[in-house]
Amino acid sequence: MNSTGPWRGAGPASAAAGNDALIDSGIAMLERATSMDKQGQLEEAFTLYERGIDLLLQGARQEPGDQRRQTLINEARVHMSRAEHIKLALGPPQSPSPTRPASAGWRDSGRGKAALLRPKPTAADVRGSLRGGSIDAGSPDGENHASRSSGGGKSSAYTRGGARRGVGRIGAASGRGTPSTFTRGGAGRGRSGIGAGSAAAGTGGGGARGGGRREKSDKSELENKILEDMLDSSPGVTxxxxxxxxxxxxxxxxxxxxxxxxxxxxxxxxxxxxxxxxxxxxxxxxxxxxxxxxxxxxxxxxxxxxxxxxxxxxxxxxxxxxxxxxxxxxxxxxxxxxxxxxxxxxxxxxxxxxxxxxxxxxxxxxxxxxxxxxxxxxxxxxxxxxxxxxxxxxxxxxxxxxxVPLPDPPARKALISGLLGQQKGNIKGAALASLVDMTEGYSGSDLKQLCKEAAMQPIRDLGTRVRTVAAKDVRGINLDDFRAALPKVLPSVSRKTVERYEEWNRSLSG
Ligand SMILES: Nc1ncnc2c1ncn2[C@@H]1O[C@H](COP(=O)(O)OP(=O)(O)OP(=O)(O)O)[C@@H](O)[C@H]1O
Ligand SMILES: [Mg+2]
Incomplete structure (x- = not known):
């Protein structure tokens, strides 16, 4: 991450100057956090992440451009996610100790920056949040930003449920002695997920049911490990x-x-x-x-x-x-x-x-x-x-x-069109149809590799001009690029292998 990052879009110069300074400090803070993190200095890293995220989100709040604002929020989210993991790794909050500054993160009294680390929003939540014109830039009370939302349909995880009830907030969580309280998924979606479960219990430690039946310490240790390693809150695939x-x-x-x-x-x-x-x-x-x-x-x-x-x-x-x-x-x-x-x-x-x-x-x-x-x-x-x-x-x-078979021709067509997406090129109509024919036996991930390889061809053709050429002057991808790529990216699944699956498939129904 550096100052040439994607959030450096063009913004109105006058308003941008102060804001850029804010963002720059945030970025610098996050860079230090990452470096501490790499060195295993988790407590320090957490504090820096927390501050960096705070600055970045403040910057986002003042950012007039939608796209840039979203990039900032996305950037902050990536770090939030890491900070959440660190929090889990550090374990449940303890009584103030000399090595853990009392002000650090979730050990706050539930106010202030700790509110930043509420449940990780899903992609849909973030979309909702942006559509609604609200940026959840970590308003201290979890209510504020909700009132700043200007409609936009359903409220997002950012603006409802766990966070507002104080469930999703690490600060609030720490008070109840269970580190799982802030976890994502469930709370974000307002279901009987982990965050919500713990909140419902209100007493901490147990989720909605079964809490307290077993030894709490054993349980929370394993539970934490499972939540950290296996809970997948927002895979983002639809x-x-x-x-x-x-x-x-x-x-x-x-x-x-x-x-x-x-x-x-x-x-x-x-x-x-x-x-x-x-x-x-x-x-x-x-x-x-x-x-x-x-x-x-x-x-x-x-x-x-x-x-x-x-x-x-x-x-x-x-x-x-x-x-x-x-x-x-x-x-x-x-x-x-x-x-x-x-x-x-x-x-x-x-x-x-x-x-x-x-x-x-x-x-x-x-x-x-x-x-x-x-x-x-x-x-x-x-x-x-x-x-x-x-x-x-x-x-x-x-x-x-x-x-789950290899893609048939319509699926290959959809896959290739999807992969080529916004790329410049003329793979449409007859060209697309012949490409679909040429790629029989290719799996979804083979097709992805193939498209990547073909997409490199226009760049290779530039030779040394690649250093200076304007992006708009790079030629589009054409069928010849695919013809050149096909021998380099061969299907990874042989016909024989496919037959074995089909045979097994038949044996099930037979
Ligand atoms: N039907 C599909 N639609 C869109 N993308 C696909 C599809 N199939 C495969 N892909 C692409 O291939 C990649 C690998 O897919 P995925 O990991 O789901 O395969 P898998 O069947 O789980 O493979 P494996 O058996 O090796 O674990 C995806 O990240 C995606 O880019
Ligand atoms: Mg897989």
Whole structure:
């Protein structure tokens, strides 16, 4: 980050001067924060982040240009997110200690800058906030900016729910002794999410239900770890950002979204499956689909890569799985998304390590338990590109299986058009149709690589002129660029592999 950053747009010079100074100090502060952060000096980093964010948001508040203001807010959000993580890493607030300045962040009395770190807004929240003409630039009382909102439809997380009730504010959270209070997702969406759950409990420490049943300290330690590592509050992927895959989207709607909207319709034979497996070749949008479920459903969303259970939480995987499901049950409706599930639930049983056998068993026990006990609002969504390797027992529990195939021609067309987006070029009509033909067998992520490669061609053609040419004079991308790129970016999934998926697919229905 430096003074040539994207927020340096053109603004009216006179008004901009003072504001730029403010923003410059904010940026300098955030640079120092980042550097402290890198050195592991988290407390100092947090304080600097907090001040830097404050300055940046003050600058945003005075910024007349919509675009620039948004860039500033976005920039602040990135740092807020990091500051939130640091806060979790530092653990629950303690009684004033010499190493922790009492004024730092959430240890405030709930006023002032601490209010900046309210729940992380989702992309939609930020859009809403900007549309409404309000910038949530950290007004101290959480009310102020709401009254500055000039309409714009629904209020955003910035302007409602948790923050106004004081839930989402770290300052307020600290008073209740639970660091999870400020967490994002749930509170931002006004659901029974984490922030809201803790607030409802009012006594802290427990979420909406089950609090106090277990040892509080054990619980909060694990809970924090889970919330920090696995709670995914704003994946920002919508159904519309996924090209094709209509069948998969519809299945997920029927399994996740509609049953929650109309529980009366989805009973008996229509009772939704509690375990869904997304399978298919790599790079076809499985993870994107799971993220879209999170965005579109508004459920509390936990996202865990199964391989991290064996790599990151060595020896602790089993405990983490148990705790994850417990934390999720307290925050229903919730989705637990387990990516790369094959790495834990593969059938390769022989000679497996005792720890991985225990981890596998724990998973199966928890999968069995999901949706039981009268709570059918906990859904497990799993993804794999090696479905053939999955254990029978695991498959039984993931009873709804959705094949996520390579994109068909209409999906490739949508993908390519989407990727080329605003880029200059003439890939339309017949050119687009032939490109769609040429890219049979390419996955979504292959297409992305291909478009990137093709987009570089006009730049390469410039030779040394690249240093001086005006952006508007760079030529557009054409079909020849793609012809040149195709041999460099080959499809990553072979025909044979696709056949194996299709065979497995048939074996399920057969
Ligand atoms: N249907 C799609 N629509 C839009 N983008 C897509 C689609 N499929 C893939 N992509 C692009 O490819 C990237 C990878 O997609 P994603 O991570 O969802 O694949 P995946 O199926 O989970 O792969 P893997 O099995 O390797 O985990 C995305 O970030 C996106 O850019
Ligand atoms: Mg994936």
């Amino acid at each position: 159904w519309d950002s996924i090209a094709g895959l209509e069948y998969a989207k519809q299945t997920l709607q029927e399994t996740v979204i509609l049953p929650n909207l109309r529980p009366d319709l989805f009973t008996g034979l229509r009772a939704p499956a509690r375990g869904v497996l997304l399978y298919g070749p790599p790079g076809t949008g499985k993870t994107m689909l799971a993220k879209a479920v999170a965005t579109e459903s508004g459920y509390t969303f936990f996202n865990i890569s199964a391989s991290s259970l064996t790599s990151k939480y060595v020896g602790e995987g089993e405990k983490m799985v148990r705790a994850l499901f417990a934390v999720a049950r307290e925050r229903v409706p919730a989705v637990i998304f387990i990516d790369e599930i094959d790495s834990v639930l593969s059938a390769r049983g022989e000679g497996e390590h005792e720890a991985s056998r225990r981890l596998k068993t724990e998973f199966l026990v928890q999968l069995d338990g999901a949706g039981q006990g009268g709570d059918d609002r906990l859904l497990v969504l799993a993804a794999t590109n090696l479905p053939q390797e999955l254990d029978e027992a695991a498959l039984r529990r993931l009873s709804r299986r959705v094949y």
